[in-house]
Amino acid sequence: MAVSDTDVLWRPVGRGSFRSRAVNGYLTRVSHPMMAAGMGRNGPSARMISAMRPGVNRSLSALSPVPSGTRVEQVRDVVDDGQVRGEWVSAHAGPARPASTDQTILYYLHGSGYVICSPRTHRGLVARLSRRTGWSAFSLDYRLGPEYRFPAAGDDAIRGYHWLLDRGHRADQIVVAGDSAGGHMALDLLADNHRRGVAQPRGVVMFSPLYDPSFDLAVASQRRGVRDPLIDAVSAQRILQLYTRDAEPDHPRMRVHLPAGMSLPPTLIQVGGLEVMGDDARAVERVLRDAGGVVRLQEWPGQGHVFQMFPLFSDESRLALREATGFMRALPDPGVSRSPAC
Numbered sequence: 001m002a003v004s005d006t007d008v009l010w011r012p013v014g015r016g017s018f019r020s021r022a023v024n025g026y027l028t029r030v031s032h033p034m035m036a037a038g039m040g041r042n043g044p045s046a047r048m049i050s051a052m053r054p055g056v057n058r059s060l061s062a063l064s065p066v067p068s069g070t071r072v073e074q075v076r077d078v079v080d081d082g083q084v085r086g087e088w089v090s091a092h093a094g095p096a097r098p099a100s101t102d103q104t105i106l107y108y109l110h111g112s113g114y115v116i117c118s119p120r121t122h123r124g125l126v127a128r129l130s131r132r133t134g135w136s137a138f139s140l141d142y143r144l145g146p147e148y149r150f151p152a153a154g155d156d157a158i159r160g161y162h163w164l165l166d167r168g169h170r171a172d173q174i175v176v177a178g179d180s181a182g183g184h185m186a187l188d189l190l191a192d193n194h195r196r197g198v199a200q201p202r203g204v205v206m207f208s209p210l211y212d213p214s215f216d217l218a219v220a221s222q223r224r225g226v227r228d229p230l231i232d233a234v235s236a237q238r239i240l241q242l243y244t245r246d247a248e249p250d251h252p253r254m255r256v257h258l259p260a261g262m263s264l265p266p267t268l269i270q271v272g273g274l275e276v277m278g279d280d281a282r283a284v285e286r287v288l289r290d291a292g293g294v295v296r297l298q299e300w301p302g303q304g305h306v307f308q309m310f311p312l313f314s315d316e317s318r319l320a321l322r323e324a325t326g327f328m329r330a331l332p333d334p335g336v337s338r339s340p341a342c
Contacts, residue, residue, distance in 0.1 A: 016273070016302015020314030044239055046146035049115050057121050064124035064309050067131055071096040072123065075138070077163065082156070084163045085141040087119045091131035098136040101168035104175065106130065106137035106328075107201070109157055111180025111306055113236060114213070114243035115145045122179075125309045129177065132325035138164065142185075145243025150213070151253050153243070157185040158192050161201075171199035175328050176265075179306045180277070183209020183269075187256045187284060194262045203331040204267040205324050208306045211256075211280040211287070214249040215240050218276045228276035229304035256287065264293035268327040270320055272303030298323065 073088040073096035088096040089108075098105055106129060110122040119126070119139035126137045142156035164174060178186045183206035193200050211217065215237035222233040247254055258264070267288055271281035278299070285297045300307065303316055308324070311317045 017315045020302050020316055046242060049146055049242060053116050056116050057118060060121040063312060066124045067091045067127050070127040073097050079163060082159055084160050086139050088136055088138055089123060089126045089130055090136045091127040092134045104135050104173045105169060106135050107164060107174050107176045108137050108139040109178030109182030109185045111182050112144060113239055114153055114181050115239055128321055129325060132321060133328055150244045150247045154185050154188045154253055157189055161189055172202045174201040175203045176201045177205040179207035181210050188253055191256050191258055200263050200265050203265045203328060206269045207308050208271050208275055208277055209269060209281055209284045211283040213240055213244050213254050217279045221279050222276050226276050228274055231276050231305050233276045258287055258291035261292050264288060264291060266294045266331060268296045268324060270298045272307050273299055273301040274304045
């Protein structure tokens with residue numbers, strides 16, 4: 001599974017497993033009305049989101065079980081410009097925190113709509129990635145809306161990457177992965193690294209990445225008839241506004257722009273064929289490729305948002321993680337030079 005500039009688009013065949021079709025049909029009938037019912041006449045209130053968050057997070061954790069034998073070590077560290085919070089996760093034979101800074105690690109940015117979720121909700125997904133790669137992972141706990149506003153989460157993601165570098169982890173030993181809003185933060189991190197002259201990570205993997213936090217792309221997609229099993233785009237747009245507030249949609253850290261010819265790591269993007277955020281994923285792929293990056297885009301038929309997180313919902317969850325970890329393990333070894341366009 002070597003990474004090359006000709007391997008841009010890959011599509012599994014078929015229309016999704018029977019199990020995923022059955023689950024998606026049920027979720028579509030249940031999830032969309034629930035999201036819409038919680039909006040209220042004037043949209044969701046900050047108090048309502050804060051009150052609902054613990055229950056939503058518990059449900060997501062239950063639907064993404066943690067593999068047995070997973071080790072976790074909590075991190076709370078004060079740095080000059082703020083805090084770094086998160087957890088080291090290992091589902092392989094080694095400790096949660098890597099025994100040596102010479103080892104390759106995963107830096108994981110969880111999805112959230114910028115208002116829910118945590119390293120705990122994504123521990124199952126991160127642990128499965130750890131088990132398949134044999135790497136320890138640092139899963140970032142970043143600030144969320146409505147308590148915090150744009151770009152607090154992105155600032156935390158950048159701070160977390162610098163924290164890893166300051167503790168001896170070389171950039172070419174770090175693979176960044178993220179889902180949904182975490183994909184947006186990963187793109188923002190690459191742009192910030194370029195602006196500051198900081199070395200880029202060894203590779204990037206994005207599951208259902210968000211490109212446009214105004215959610216205009218997703219709403220337009222839904223109005224064309226795309227129906228994600230989990231997400232009602234109009235409701236999600238109103239929730240995201242609790243974080244983005246009055247940020248302009250074209251702010252360079254909202255719709256991230258990457259200049260042509262910048263140094264970029266090889267990137268894999270996976271997106272479900274039913275995704276209301278499919279256009280976001282394709283926009284991320286286009287931005288990276290136009291800047292000179294080597295990108296592989298996988299579109300999985302019959303799958304919804306971040307299906308990789310839910311092994312109980314579909315066989316494709318396991319298969320997609322196998323593809324993703326195969327991509328990670330095939331990345332060039334540290335010390336192997338690559339051109340600025342990669």
